[in-house]
Amino acid sequence: MATVDDLKFSEFDDAANLLAANPDAVTIRIDEHSEKPKKQHGHRQDAGREEDDELLGTDDSDKTELLAGQKKSAPFWTFEYYQTFFDVDTYQVLDRIKGSVFPVPGKNFVRLYIRSNPDLYGPFWICATLVFAIAISGNLSKFFIRLGNPIYPYVPEFRKVSIAATAIYAYAWLVPLALWGFLMWRNNKVMNIVSYSFLEIVCVYGYSLFIYIPTAILWIIPLKAVRWVLVVFAFCLSGSVLAMTFWPAVRDDNRRIAVATIVTVVLLHALLAVGCLAYFFDAPEVALSSFPTVLPHNLTGMTKSQ
Numbered sequence: 001m002a003t004v005d006d007l008k009f010s011e012f013d014d015a016a017n018l019l020a021a022n023p024d025a026v027t028i029r030i031d032e033h034s035e036k037p038k039k040q041h042g043h044r045q046d047a048g049r050e051e052d053d054e055l056l057g058t059d060d061s062d063k064t065e066l067l068a069g070q071k072k073s074a075p076f077w078t079f080e081y082y083q084t085f086f087d088v089d090t091y092q093v094l095d096r097i098k099g100s101v102f103p104v105p106g107k108n109f110v111r112l113y114i115r116s117n118p119d120l121y122g123p124f125w126i127c128a129t130l131v132f133a134i135a136i137s138g139n140l141s142k143f144f145i146r147l148g149n150p151i152y153p154y155v156p157e158f159r160k161v162s163i164a165a166t167a168i169y170a171y172a173w174l175v176p177l178a179l180w181g182f183l184m185w186r187n188n189k190v191m192n193i194v195s196y197s198f199l200e201i202v203c204v205y206g207y208s209l210f211i212y213i214p215t216a217i218l219w220i221i222p223l224k225a226v227r228w229v230l231v232v233f234a235f236c237l238s239g240s241v242l243a244m245t246f247w248p249a250v251r252d253d254n255r256r257i258a259v260a261t262i263v264t265v266v267l268l269h270a271l272l273a274v275g276c277l278a279y280f281f282d283a284p285e286v287a288l289s290s291f292p293t294v295l296p297h298n299l300t301g302m303t304k305s306q
Helices: 015-021 030-056 061-071 080-086 090-101 107-116 121-145 159-189 198-208 213-217 224-250 256-279 297-306
Strands: none
Touching: 015 198, 061 297, 090 107, 090 121, 090 198, 090 224, 107 224, 121 159, 121 198, 121 213, 121 256, 159 198, 159 224, 159 256, 198 224, 213 224, 213 256
16 A cells, blocks of 8 residues: 555656656647747738738838937937938949839839938939039030031030039939928828838939939930930939839829829929930030121221221
8 A cells, every 4th residue: 555655746856867767758848839829920910011011112111210210319410420321332322223223113212222221322422423424525515516616616614513513413402302391291191101201212313313324424426316315215214213113102192193293203304304415415506696707817908998
């Protein structure tokens, strides 16, 4: 007959002793089965949320805004505050340039290239390069046209640099500012509208101007037909980037307002391209009567004797 001591439970100091005594023992965690359904359920929720964000073009937008707020916590009068706007490497800039030159239909330029780290480095230098490309190419174009023609002597026009800089930088900053203000105003009226930050819009406009740099260099060719073909080709590529980027931001708005917004964006972009071509390359020649008429010496003497 079992005694009271035999009925007592044995306490094990360590689970290793139990496994050493019985190697074939199987251990089961009670919380193992309860954690798997939770993980699977959470994974399904995250997948559905990512699909919704992908359709709206707002994937990780809250995280990005939070990180952006953390990165720009320095006071605006310090160097560190402005350093964050230029914190980008060469590979990111080249990737964004490729995305602006070769737009992919149905893909959002902001979501693919900009939202993770919007910058001002690329837009600033693209605009600066475009200014000098237009000014220098415009002067070279006039030089080749007037080469060997004594009636129209070539004179360098350095003021074209300041004019080009004013036009390009005003377009790259004022138009995004107006568009950002309009989207913020419509966002207060339409709750489902996708919003972009001002820095993202400036970044899109800056990179969209890159295609005009090689186009401006090719505008040196003294053939108007070739120039207009080049400007139409560059405008189609650059304008499609803007249209595909900002259409998701206004498509949930009123249909007329959405279409009018995209048409305005495209028309302003076309106006910049056509204006630069017409002013810097296709300016009308100065009339012949504006130059002083040089009379021969014998004809001058005859005039005085009379």
